[in-house]
Amino acid sequence: MRSFLIIGNEAVTEPFSLNDIPGAGRMDVLCRCVSQALFLSHSIRKDVEVFLLLLGKPDPPKVVRIVSNELRRMSPDERNVAGHIRKALGVKATKEWTETNSGIFVTKRNLKELLSELSKRYNVYYLREDGRDMSEIASWIKDPLFVLGDHIGVKKEDEDVIFNFTSTILSVSNLSLMSEQCITIAHYILDKNRT
Numbered sequence: 614m615r616s617f618l619i620i621g622n623e624a625v626t627e628p629f630s631l632n633d634i635p636g637a638g639r640m641d642v643l644c645r646c647v648s649q650a651l652f653l654s655h656s657i658r659k660d661v662e663v664f665l666l667l668l669g670k671p672d673p674p675k676v677v678r679i680v681s682n683e684l685r686r687m688s689p690d691e692r693n694v695a696g697h698i699r700k701a702l703g704v705k706a707t708k709e710w711t712e713t714n715s716g717i718f719v720t721k722r723n724l725k726e727l728l729s730e731l732s733k734r735y736n737v738y739y740l741r742e743d744g745r746d747m748s749e750i751a752s753w754i755k756d757p758l759f760v761l762g763d764h765i766g767v768k769k770e771d772e773d774v775i776f777n778f779t780s781t782i783l784s785v786s787n788l789s790l791m792s793e794q795c796i797t798i799a800h801y802i803l804d805k806n807r808t
């Protein structure tokens with residue numbers, strides 16, 4: 614399995630207008646991350662999970678989880694992905710995972726609670742531009758959970774939480790990239806190193 618956790622610092626936690634996806638705390642960034650994480654040309658990748666940690670108003674934190682192997686009726690365009698996230702946010706979130714569509718779940722957990730659960734089945738890596746070159750260790754990476762920020766990045770207090778679960782910071786480029794670009798490159802590096 615491969616998984617990605619994207620921290621949406623201002624992404625709203627209630628249903629939002631599909632006519633203004635960026636206005637929903639830059640939900641567009643998260644939608645593009647979902648698309649890059651899950652979709653191939655005319656198909657969906659197997660064995661990928663995406664976790665969106667939504668920290669915006671009015672009811673943070675919430676997590677939307679998308680499981681590629683169970684997903685039905687999602688297409689890669691931002692509006693379609695946003696529609697699925699919107700629907701998940703219309704369902705009452707509890708400490709359990711509630712399925713809101715095939716392969717899409719919502720829960721009410723903070724970063725620490727989420728990483729506590731995920732670190733039992735994934736190896737956690739923090740993506741940051743000043744990290745170690747991912748391609749150097751790609752063949753060693755198994756069952757990764759890559760944690761990355763949105764357009765704002767990752768706040769210091771969240772980094773402190775992440776460092777309780779990993780000490781490995783990985784970089785996919787010398788440049789500061791957009792979140793979705795990091796996901797595309799991470800897939801590329803790992804795909805190239807799979808036999």
Ligand SMILES: C[S@@+](CC[C@H](N)C(=O)[O-])C[C@H]1O[C@@H](n2cnc3c(N)ncnc32)[C@H](O)[C@@H]1O
Binds near residue numbers: 760764
């Ligand atoms: C648009 S960047 C954040 C920019 C923000 N202004 C900052 O300085 O943190 C979004 C996220 O992508 C990841 N990222 C960006 N460039 C990267 C790189 N070259 N290697 C690994 N991760 C990167 C980081 O997790 C970052 O928080």
